[in-house]
Amino acid sequence: MALQKHLLNDADTLVVDSLAGLCAVNNQLAFDPPNKVVFKSKLDRSKVALICGGGSGHEPSHAGFVGECAAAVCGSVFASPNSSQVRRGIDLVENDAGCVLPWYRNYTGDILNFGLAAEQYAAEHAEKSDKVKFLVVGDDVAVGKTQGGIVGRRGLAGVVLVYKIAGALAAEGATLDEVHSVAQWVAGRIGTIGVGLEHCHVPGTAPPSSSLSPTEIEIGLGIHNEAGNKRLSPVPPLTELVPLLIDYIASTTDAERGFLPFKNDGTDEVVLLVNNLGGMSELEIGGVVRAVREELHKRQIGVSRVLAGTFMTSLNMPGFSLSLLLLPRADDPAPKPSAQQILSLLDAPAQTPGWKWASGAPPVTPTPLAPPATAAKKAGSASGIGAPQPADFLAALQRVCAAVVAAEPEITRMDTIAGDGDCGLTLKAGAQGVEKAIKVGSITGTDLVADVVAIAKVAETEMGGTSGALYSIFFSALAQGIQSAAAGAGASTATPELWSTALSAALKKLYTYTRARPPSRTLVDPLAAFVDAFSDAAAFDGAVKAAGAAAEHTKDVDAKAGRSAYVDKGVLSREKVPDPGAWGVKTILEAL
Structure with a gap:
């Protein structure tokens, strides 16, 4: 059974309490508690601002990446923030350079709420309607093309690679179109598959009605306790499990999951991200990294970078996910970034605790808060367009x-x-x-x-x-x-x-x-x-x-x-x- 005990004051205040704690760790942050928005207190408003966000329970994503991103808009556990929260995030960091919303969870209600905030901003600021770009990241390869249909792939840990690359590019002073274009290209070249030993438990909720047996493992599960598409028993050793997981991402013979243009001819180069879903020990994660690295070597898939650790969790889920970012090749169609550009952006120093970062300075007390929200202004001046009667x-x-x-x-x-x-x-x-x-x-x-x-x-x-x-x-x-x-x-x-x-x-x-x-x-x-x-x-x-x-x-x-x-x-x-x-x-x- 999933672990059902938690250390907290109150399940209803857990998200706000956690965000306040994050601001103590990272003294460059400011906090708007009513809207659950964390943002950089000192912004360079001449540069493009990234706004990340989504439901809580995936820490350090998303608030842990503020630094590379300008702001994070956080919902309740496993629930999207509403459009008013997202709009507040835009208002706090908007500038003449523009904003990119690299939103990761490919779920209808979440897309609509992030999209609604962008459309409201455009409706009320006609002169800046082209300054907010919207991006959906869907990297899950567990759901096949037929089953996914028009809905598409869910977003998993691969989105943090988009955050890092787009954030570093924005910090270099790239234009809004350049940041959005590279982020979109990267989002389309990531595949992720998750595996878990058990589902997680949401604080304040009843115990789950079903669970995995002690001898089972689940492949393809989502990060909100969604069931996977396959269970294996007994739990296989990594030498058997890892090849199966990589097949989900890199196979070109599986018509249902050929999402990425791997050639599998010795010319593929990837960035590997091994992500702890919340309940795995560092000891086990290290073993996973070794097993994946060895399997990729056997397949003659080059590994240009290895990233491992806790990037996007599902609360306390005992499991991990693998993400492969397929780097650009010389024969890939233009427009495209270069592999060297992608790697240099990944390697750029990060100013965020979610990316193996620490502030290096004591926290500011009290935590800087956002200015009080003011009443919404009526959209623009009078349009002069009336009904005939x-x-x-x-x-x-x-x-x-x-x-x-x-x-x-x-x-x-x-x-x-x-x-x-x-x-x-x-x-x-x-x-x-x-x-x-x-x-x-x-x-x-x-x-x-x-x-x-x-x-x-x-x-x-x-x-x-x-x-x-x-x-x-x-x-x-x-x-x-x-x-x-x-x-x-x-x-x-x-x-x-x-x-x-x-x-x-x-x-x-x-x-x-x-x-x-x-x-x-x-x-x-x-x-x-x-x-x-x-x-x-x-x-x-x-x-x-x-x-x-x-x-x-x-x-x-x-x-x-x-x-x-x-x-x-x-x-x-x-x-x-x-x-x-x-x-x-x-x-x-x-x-x-």
Whole structure:
């Protein structure tokens, strides 16, 4: 069984307590406790800032890499920070050189929240909309291409190599595009596989219902207690285990896992990272390093650098992961960095405890804190773009809110079958939030950009979760689209043609944060049907009908994304229930 005892004050305060302790170790850090943001107190704002982050429980990642990174935004244990936290991190370190968000956990809700923060920043700072770059690192090779489908690979310890290389390049004064390009290239050349003797235990939770037997080992497990794809018994010696693990990364004959362009002809050169997942002894890690090094030598895979230690954990999980960064070759297509550049960036001195670092100075007491958060400013100045009839615009929104509230029980019923049962309540919360915003005058119909940004903020704060992030990203992008379309047309009033252009731009932007494409049995199905069919005022009714038909059709569509992707297909087929998120979009459009 996983170790279930912990030494702490309170599970609810553990993350903040730990971050405060980190600031005592590293006296170059400042801390914003309410948002769980750790950042460099003295920043060179002429250089690109990296913002890392994700759930806690993976220490020293991510806060332990602040130094190479400008800031880390930390969620609760195994939970992503919300978009407001990420946005706070951007605000604390943003500069004219720009920011890169090398986000590592390829999970829908996390991508949406990091993406939403970037989109909100762009919506509120049009002049700097190109100064925030977004990067997803997915290096897990355990999940095959068929199983992963459009979702892609999870992020594991390989992300720390991206942090180090991108951080060192930024410190040299490289441009935002240069840092983002090299980071993206490196992210695409890393493969990681994990192995564990047991799962971990999250402080404050009930004991796990299942565990590995004393003679079992699990391969391909995630870093949030997700089950792996293979169990072996008895536990094999490293001489048998390591070749199997390297096959997952370097094999080119496995069609499911040929993620990296290894040639396996004696010309491959790699950087090896052996990572302790939290519960392995240094003695064992040393043995793993030797076994991997010898196996790579047998395969004639050159090892240019070896990194070993605790970089990204899964709390107290007894296990390790192997990462291989396949260095560039002369015949690799351009653009690409050189192998020498990658190695020099890895070798550059690091100013962070997560990368075998110590401050070398006593901590500053008390820990420097971030300046108090101020009330969010309204996005930009008045856009000058209003609804033709503001009263009618508000009446339409109120109709939508009433319809969504009335539909909540039915949408909730659908979601108890096809999801996790909260879709109806989430949409209802959003509708009630919009009603309140209208009542207090935050939405007026006289400034559509500000109104749509306000709706996006309601979706973020009142709805939460994946749906809230999706809606908020869409409306944030819609605000940008309205402003851009109006500027191009020289319009001061929203016309159907302007709405059509803005909606198409918003849908395109949404597609950068979700891989769902119609038909996918998600809210994207009716949304895309409406946007594609709507071109002018005369087409509105037809577009609404197209959206309704698409929502109805989700009854017969295999789930390719969203919560329903994890539900037994037989249940969905037997119940003939439409996707609840899609039904919510149908409800909104029909009420309009």
